[in-house]
Amino acid sequence: MKRRQLLAAGCACCASALVPRAWAQETPDYLAPQRFQRPDLATDEGGLWAMMDREEKALRRSPLVLRDARLAGYVQDIACRLGAAHCPDIRVFLVRTPQFNASMAPNGMLQIWTGLLLRMENEAQLAAVIGHEIGHYLQRHSVDRLRDIKSRAAAGQVLALFGLAGAIGQLAVLAGGFAYSRDHEHEADRIGAHLMHRAGYRVSESAAVWNNLLDEARAREGDEPSATSPLFASHPAPPERRNNLAQLAQSMPGGTDGKDRYAEHTGHLIDEWLQDEIKRGQYAESLVLLSRRIDTGGAAGLMRYYRGEVHRLRGLAGDHDLAWSDYQLAVADADPPPPAFRGIGLVARQRGQMSEARHAFARYLDLAPEAPDAALIKSYLAELNS
Amino acid sequence: MKNLLILSLALLLAACASVRKVESGANPVGERMSINVDGNWNHLDFPGIKPAQLWTMEGITIDELMVYSGIRDGQVMHSESAASDKQKDFAFRKAMQTEEIVSMLEGVLSRDGSTFKLRKLEPYAFGGKKGFRFEFERIRKIDNVQMRGLGFGAVDREELFALVYQAPRLTFFPRHEARVEAIAKAVSIK
């Protein structure tokens, strides 16, 4: 407990000091607590664990959890490198959901959504997110949050609705929907940076995560970043967090980013994750993400194809031209995605370029005869040929 | 959040939903579409469901038939105001090709974090108009149930007409699949 109080005091001091540099330099190395024992069920913390155990049991059976043993093992290894002595208590679940989110429960259940995995450019960025979540876990922030919410007026209503026995569980559910405090977020960022550094990762990648998210958020007109992602809902403004992390990184130089390793373990899933991504219909964000990928190279044909799809689906003035040029570059790639030909066909058909449409549709059906929309495309071809 | 969502949905439904039985025979929906049914369909109405009508045989948490009639250019497909995190809305555009309409419906069906997989998309005469039919699979995020679904639609005089049915892939979808196909076949659009 002493260490926790020390850290909390340190953090409170720094949050008000507004001197990130001093904050970074004066931060002592982080000492993690001992592994946690299961708390007594009669306590509020015990109730919180029990509820998370139930959630984990349900998650274990969920068809949304990726059954990719190699990727799951890889992410578990990253969590173990960061969590060190706590490794045996951390259980990673990769969940197929296209939003950017990660969370760690006090019982050791660590959930990472595929929308987050899609946005990581390298292993160090993923380590930054996991390190941050482990930071919340090591400092038992969720217990603080539960107690904080319990002390608020809203708790009275929950108590009235569920009775005393049901209230802890419901409060825990409620607490899960609340952001951590500003101090908690700063503390988790700082601990995450230490864990990254110790595990040999390049700490500055943690700032890159926020920078990339900010770019996406800003692409949405009229929206505050806090509206776009559960992670933005936390109190410290994203630019402040990014800047603090960048400062911290200066005091922890060196490390590797593990870019190739990350690509090697996730490459085969990017197509599926991008399909999920564009179904969100958040076209401005997707365009920022895809353009960044195109600029930094890697899977160029696929990224061009999906950017073409986003433009075609958005359908604003000029979008069809942009889609057309992306599709053309996608099919010129060494590994052209077959649906890029369909994209060319659809744009050509709409523009009245019948011979281009015919050729592109025929090519698509050649390459993907079993495509779900083959029957529809065949009907287009029959029309074009008549 | 799952429990709370279900709770708030239940409260919402109890407070402001209305349920009425759909009569056998021809049921006009909107100004131009008519649907012929047999069997015990219930029509649920509650805030946030517009511009669709929601019909169900087994109850709203099990199966649902969304009915869209006369959706006009620029009209928003279910405003997002009810959801917690702010998302851009999907809207119908008269210039949409079939693929784009299906993508829009995919987006509507996966907006809650559910997955969507298109199994088939083919031409179909819907209400006597040149339209489309599609089959899909979905894992419903809120309770992880694996769903199967069928959709039908057509654009006529710049308005969209569509039916989208879904039910758990075990038991319920097979039970009602043929009935939904028959409903789609008997739709008329003036």
Ligand SMILES: [Zn+2]
């Ligand atoms: Zn956090």
